[in-house]
Amino acid sequence: MTLFLASTSPRRRELLAQAGIEFTVLDVAIDESQRPSELPTAYVERLAKEKAEAGFLTVESDENAVVLAADTIVVLEDDILGKPQNKAHAHEMLRSLSGRSHVVMTAFAIKTHKQIRVQRVNTTVFFRPLTSKEIEWYWQTGEQLDKAGGYGIQSKGGIFVSSISGSYSAVVGLPLAEVVVALRGLGIQADVLSID
Structure with missing residues (x-):
């Protein structure tokens, strides 16, 4: 298989x-x-599926092709927090997350010639209370603009996170444990995974 x-x-x-x-x-x-x-939930799963299908169209001539795609969203109550549009929006996002929990949803899809599998992993992330000075400092780092929810747990934004319940790698962008299990379930491990 070719991943x-x-x-x-x-x-x-x-x-x-x-x-x-x-x-x-x-x-x-x-x-x-x-x-x-x-x-x-439906939105993030649909995007993962559509990305996998779009990717598969470009490689479907390869009979061994397996396409993996994913999408990650940050959800506060029922609202999706996308990428901040500007400084004011970025500040507003972090103020809304301060001292509260939110859910990071990452869906992934695996497409082969025979099937497509879609799975979603939810992780609850807890933020400690943030000061205005910290929010301004984080804006100055330049990290926020390409991050859903306006922060990156794997970089400087990680100092705001007091705890998580669920998959750390899913918050970063891809739930590794679940992806490996799904690939193995499709019989892909022998060709793609270096783990015996």
Whole structure:
């Protein structure tokens, strides 16, 4: 089998690489607009599935192709917190997360010629109370603009997180334990995974 990652996210590439999984990156683009009345759970699962399908279209001539795609969203109550649009929006996001818990949902999809599998992993993240000075300091780091929810747990934003309940790697962008189990369940481990 040949594993393709339908994502240009450096965080997802790093997670797969550190797990010893061999893959080739595909650059896919889909419409990521949320549909009217679409729940966050349905939204994140649909995006993962559509990314996997879009990626598979580019490699379907390879009879051994397996495409992995994922999407991550940050949900506070029932609201999806996307990437901050500007400084004011970034500050507002962190103020809303301060001293509270939120849920990070990462869905992944694995597409082969015979089937597609979609799975979602929810992780609850707890933020300690943040000061205005910390929120401004974090904006100055430049980390926020490309991060769902306005923070990165794997970098400087990790100092805001007091605890998590669930998968750390899913918060970063890809639930490694679940992905490995899913790949093995599809009979892919022998060709892609270096673990016996």
